[in-house]
Amino acid sequence: MVKLAILDVDGTITDSSRRIQESAIKAIRKAQDNGKIISLVSGNVVPVMYALQIYIGMKYEVFAENGGVMYYQNRIEKFFHKRKTEEFLKHISEISSARGIFTNVWRYSSMAFEMDSEDTEIVKAESIRWNLEITDSSFSWHVLNKGQNKGYALKKLMELHHIEKEDILVVGDSKNDLPMFVEGVNRSTIKNGDPDLKEVSDYISPMGSGEAIQDIFRKFSLI
Amino acid sequence: MVKLAILDVDGTITDSSRRIQESAIKAIRKAQDNGKIISLVSGNVVPVMYALQIYIGMKYEVFAENGGVMYYQNRIEKFFHKRKTEEFLKHISEISSARGIFTNVWRYSSMAFEMDSEDTEIVKAESIRWNLEITDSSFSWHVLNKGQNKGYALKKLMELHHIEKEDILVVGDSKNDLPMFVEGVNRSTIKNGDPDLKEVSDYISPMGSGEAIQDIFRKFSLI
Structure with a gap:
């Protein structure tokens, strides 16, 4: 039950x-x-x-x-902590179209962002290199800690x-x-x-x- | 209309x-x-x-x-700015039962607090002395800038x-x-x-x- x-x-x-x-x-x-x-x-x-x-x-x-x-x-x-996800967002903002979204000011353990769809692969590859996870909630992308x-x-x-x-x-x-x-x-x-x-x-x-x-x-x- | x-x-x-x-x-x-x-x-x-x-x-x-x-x-x-209202809250917390509420971390221009009802008069008097306004939303008290x-x-x-x-x-x-x-x-x-x-x-x-x-x-x- x-x-x-x-x-x-x-x-x-x-x-x-x-x-x-x-x-x-x-x-x-x-x-x-x-x-x-x-x-x-x-x-x-x-x-x-x-x-x-x-x-x-x-x-x-x-x-x-x-x-x-x-x-x-x-x-x-x-x-979880947000530090590493903030650094990751800063990094991908420099090498791709990724940009943080407005609600990040209220985040404690992750970052959210938008990006042009053609950048998905490069950002995914970077997240693996950084040992972080990215996920698509269909409303925005999120970069999260492992687990x-x-x-x-x-x-x-x-x-x-x-x-x-x-x-x-x-x-x-x-x-x-x-x-x-x-x-x-x-x-x-x-x-x-x-x-x-x-x-x-x-x-x-x-x-x-x-x-x-x-x-x-x-x-x-x-x- | x-x-x-x-x-x-x-x-x-x-x-x-x-x-x-x-x-x-x-x-x-x-x-x-x-x-x-x-x-x-x-x-x-x-x-x-x-x-x-x-x-x-x-x-x-x-x-x-x-x-x-x-x-x-x-x-x-x-x-409006929150600086003066933060200072006021710190002050009344020292002289009365007033204590800031949880959501103050997300405030930009005011502070909210709770207090024992017998302290209402003293806190009101202080707000006049500080040239601030206090108001009761019936869910909590708020200290706000003039206007x-x-x-x-x-x-x-x-x-x-x-x-x-x-x-x-x-x-x-x-x-x-x-x-x-x-x-x-x-x-x-x-x-x-x-x-x-x-x-x-x-x-x-x-x-x-x-x-x-x-x-x-x-x-x-x-x-």
Whole structure:
């Protein structure tokens, strides 16, 4: 029985233009009322996750920067440092079209950037040389420390709440959600989810971004 | 005819525990679809307003720190400095129970704090001596520069959009909304609004926090 669900934010509980879906808010609140633990994990910054946590009314930990930072009850816990990712961004800005995005001022453990698609290969190669990871949230690129991914957030939540894989549900729509789509957990994606996620999902909702949450929560008896 | 509406956030578009109301989100989106300009002004920090702007899907400027900072299209515009308010907070922390709140790390032009209610008078007296303003958003106290209030945000929006007072609607629920409740604009509060706001309001909705937005927008023909 699913006791804990971890949801990606952009494109998963929101529509494709990032507008949050009222039905997703409703489903999260209802699942919480049913005693379920619901968490969010996003590539976005801590204060944005803090805002979502307040305004949705979430009761447990939420994760920013792809699992690099956790927010809970007025406390920020940082699991990785940003120094190396800042230096990397500076470097690739010099050799490619990469440029940092506006929200980097609020980042604690990673950097986000945009770049022309033809530079993807060179930036990827550099990230390997630097022993860093880059990932595409489909809203922006992120440079992260080794091991800093949504799977890290999953492990943290399992430890904090003493919950086994079989009692966990993960929901996402894009490649950067893959590290939490591990064997043993209940995995679900949406109609417009990434093919890589679909391949390993236990349930693919026939509904799209935002709207699928209610359907998926029903499928796994959270609501 | 109302062309522009400025809404307070906490307690106005949210319920009393700050959970955003789905009907308020719906009303804002619908009013925008009808060509109306909808803005938010809050005592909260910029990245939180940035998050609300994205996830509600707002198209125009939003204001943080009681009008001290404006966010629009990946740009932060700061109208006041935080230095003096930081010094003030340090000072009152030494002579009273006042203590800064967690979100101050993300503030650009003011500071927020909590204090035991018996210290209100001494802190008020100090703010006058320092030529600063303190205000209670009912979620926390704020220390602000002289002239930094929601009326400042109102003036900014009038300038930016070339809109007259008679075409503006302001909606709020607490004392720190008073500076935008100026004569000539359409003023509306909610069932549980502050008595001072009720006294100057053109319309008091019979509905409470969050739920009133749809009713008020209908009353002023925004939706």
